[in-house]
Amino acid sequence: MKNVKVWAAASAAVVLLAGLTACSPSNSGSGDSSKVTIGIKFDQPGLGLKVGEAYQGFDVEVANYVAKELGYTEVEFKEAPSAQRETLIESEQVKMVVATYSITDARKQRISFAGPYFIAGQDLLVRADNTDITGPASLNGKKLCSVTGSTSAQKVKDQFAGQVQLQELDTYSKCVEALSTGSIDAVTTDNVILAGFASQSQYVGKLKVVGDSFSEERYGIGIKKGDTELCTKINTALTKMVEDGSWEKALASTVGASGFTADATVNPPKPDACS
Structure with a gap:
């Protein structure tokens, strides 16, 4: 009878432990500690683009490098549209977001950032044979396109070229x-x-970036608010990526075909202190 009671108690403990394991938080979508889920864009060529079952772009290269440095052996990518990025982090659907994610004070109210890993600037894309457009002030009388809801085109009209269409x-x-x-x-x-x-x-060979940037956008890696330990680890990985040449190689292999080169006065950037 004593052995039966011991066996029953042990069985109950196993059931309880299994229940606790099932209810414990997963690793952002995976219970496997060697696997990490990272949010990226799926529709930005050169940065975050899904092609069939493959992913390519500079953000993808950064995400894969950081994940490897953090000890993950498998990366699962999840689409992170701009409007959903904070929610994906807060709900722990992803461990981090690497998706042309500009560091702003408003976003810091909800999440934290590691990085920056790139500093971009607003610019213009024109046809390669165009010699008339040399910057935003040369757009008077020209037709300028941007996406619905964006403020970038309106900024050009308000600050540089009042007669732009x-x-x-x-x-x-x-x-x-x-x-x-x-x-x-x-x-x-x-x-x-x-x-x-x-x-x-x-x-x-048909299109070119003018190369006269007129703003500054600091791309960071979004993580759960207050996770300074993860922030420090990511910043260490980003620093190593720059120092071993992988950052420059990744940029050249993803957007270099356009002739684009990053502004060397601000890139590659040094990560901010984690707080």
């Missing part, structure tokens, strides 16, 4: 297509995003 489409892909066919004269958003589009095979 603004056109909004629902995606940058449509803006770039309109540029290539000649129905608009320029597209505006962050320079590295424009370079990603210009790096696509159908546009190589």
Whole structure:
């Protein structure tokens, strides 16, 4: 009878332990500690693009490098549209977000950032044979495209070229297509995003980034608010990525075909202190 009681108690303990394990938080979508889920864009050429079952772009390269340095052997990518990034982090659907995620005070109210790992600037994309457009002030009388809801084109009109003709489409892909066919004269958003589009095979040699940036966007890696331990580990990985040449190699292999080179006065950036 004593052995029966011991066996029953042990069985109950096993059941209880199993229940606790099942209810414990997973590793952002995976119970496997060697696997990490990272949010990226799926629709930004040169940065975060899903092609079939593969993922490519500078953000993808950064995410994979950081994950490896943190000890993960498997990375699962989850789409992180701009409007959903904070929610994905807060709900622990992802461990981190690497998705042209500008560091802002407003976003810091909900999440924390490691990095920055890149500093972009608003710029213009034009046809390669265009010599008239040399910067935002040269856009008077020209047709400028940006996506619906973006403030970048309006910024050009308000601050640089009051006579520019603004056109909004629902995606940058449509803006770039309109540029290539000649129905608009320029597209505006962050320079590295424009370079990603210009790096696509159908546009190589046909489109170019003007190279006259007129803003500063500091791309960081979004993580759960207050996780300074993870922030420190990511910053260490980013520093190593720069020092061993992997950062420069990743940028060249993803957006280099467009002729784009990062502003050397601010890139590669040094990560901010974690707090």
